[in-house]
Amino acid sequence: MNEQNELPPHVAAPSPTAPHGPSGLGGGVGVDRVPGLGHSGGGSTLLGYIGIDTIIEQMRKKTMKAGFDFNIMIVGHSGLGKSTLVNTLFKSQVSRWSSGWGSEHKIPKTVEIKAVSHVIEEGGVKMKLTVIDTPGFGDQINNENCWDPISKYINEQYEKFLKEEVNIARKKRIPDTRVHCCLYFISPTGHSLRQLDIEFMKHLSRVVNIIPVIAKSDTMTLDEKNEFKHRVRKELETHGIEYYPQNEFDDDMEDKNENDKIRETMPFAVVGSDKEFQVNGKRVLGRKTAWGVVEVENPNHCEFALLRDFLIRSHLQDLKEVTHNIHYETYRARRLNDNGGLSDVKVTCQFPLTL
Numbered sequence: 001m002n003e004q005n006e007l008p009p010h011v012a013a014p015s016p017t018a019p020h021g022p023s024g025l026g027g028g029v030g031v032d033r034v035p036g037l038g039h040s041g042g043g044s045t046l047l048g049y050i051g052i053d054t055i056i057e058q059m060r061k062k063t064m065k066a067g068f069d070f071n072i073m074i075v076g077h078s079g080l081g082k083s084t085l086v087n088t089l090f091k092s093q094v095s096r097w098s099s100g101w102g103s104e105h106k107i108p109k110t111v112e113i114k115a116v117s118h119v120i121e122e123g124g125v126k127m128k129l130t131v132i133d134t135p136g137f138g139d140q141i142n143n144e145n146c147w148d149p150i151s152k153y154i155n156e157q158y159e160k161f162l163k164e165e166v167n168i169a170r171k172k173r174i175p176d177t178r179v180h181c182c183l184y185f186i187s188p189t190g191h192s193l194r195q196l197d198i199e200f201m202k203h204l205s206r207v208v209n210i211i212p213v214i215a216k217s218d219t220m221t222l223d224e225k226n227e228f229k230h231r232v233r234k235e236l237e238t239h240g241i242e243y244y245p246q247n248e249f250d251d252d253m254e255d256k257n258e259n260d261k262i263r264e265t266m267p268f269a270v271v272g273s274d275k276e277f278q279v280n281g282k283r284v285l286g287r288k289t290a291w292g293v294v295e296v297e298n299p300n301h302c303e304f305a306l307l308r309d310f311l312i313r314s315h316l317q318d319l320k321e322v323t324h325n326i327h328y329e330t331y332r333a334r335r336l337n338d339n340g341g342l343s344d345v346k347v348t349c350q351f352p353l354t355l
């Protein structure tokens with residue numbers, strides 16, 4: 001928008017009460033319209049305040065009213081602290097299994113999938129959070145193809161969305177059960193990734209946003225942790241595993257620079273806990289170890305805060321967008337191509353999805 005001092009003399013400057021901030025919805029526009037002015041080849045020159053910037057407030061109000069869905073899946077073998085970590089992330093018992101909530105997918109394999117939904121609200125914004133737990137993943141002696149039920153679940157959610165989208169009587173707002181993010185828990189062995197970790201991430205990174213994390217990092221020393229992180233990064237690279245945020249989807253240089261920094265610190269080495277301790281007169285979430293209390297939210301102690309900021313405070317919307325624009329779009333294009341339209345097909349686990 002033009003600076004006021006660039007306005008021609010016959011154009012009224014915005015009135016001091018004209019809405020400039022996002023709070024001024026629907027107020028007077030405060031500008032004379034001058035026919036024939038303001039159109040030149042490249043961009044239009046506005047002669048005064050119109051109120052385009054209030055679109056942000058309009059969008060905010062709509063989103064606040066509608067609320068939004070966020071679906072997070074947690075994968076990794078039993079006892080790695082998955083349930084504890086998501087509860088710590090959302091500061092509530094979001095992964096507790098309570099009857100009457102969510103759905104349960106009984107799958108005649110080793111992995112059953114449990115989805116639990118909670119509505120959480122902060123600052124007037126409602127989020128329907130669904131935690132999809134995958135108990136039993138990787139717990140068997142033979143874990144061959146144990147990611148099949150998980151990929152089947154992910155594809156089923158895409159299929160559900162697609163069916164709703166092509167429906168003649170389409171819902172105004174399609175319920176979104178698609179998995180926006182899959183937190184993959186790596187065991188803090190200090191050695192290397194297991195074959196199962198590699199296979200899972202290789203297969204699933206094509207259909208969902210994978211965020212690898214190193215579980216229970218309080219069980220490693222600082223040196224062990226750094227060395228392990230380095231090794232895991234190298235192995236992911238060697239195996240061509242693209243985790244979120246994927247290089248190729250960076251929007252611009254600013255995005256790339258920000259994401260490069262994040263990628264350099266991944267996988268985040270996290271600690272989860274539901275116990276509070278008194279540290280320097282403050283109550284903090286932590287875990288007691290032989291060396292003292294490891295504070296969950298202290299960035300000098302572990303990378304929980306980094307993960308939380310990344311997942312919720314900076315990239316939540318992007319996770320949803322990449323899911324919709326890339327993963328779902330790939331599924332949709334393949335389905336429509338393969339079937340010459342939308343004949344009914346049973347969703348099966350077909351890997352690799354052609355990308």
Ligand code: GDP
Nearest residue numbers: 078079080081082083084216217218270271272
């Ligand atoms: P899940 O099976 O992966 O869901 O694991 P749980 O969240 O049920 O945790 C299993 C056990 O590990 C519990 O006794 C937790 O208290 C403990 N635990 C959870 N997170 C951590 C952590 O970050 N560090 C350590 N040392 N223990 C943890």
Ligand code: MG
Nearest residue numbers: 082083084133
């Ligand atoms: Mg659990």
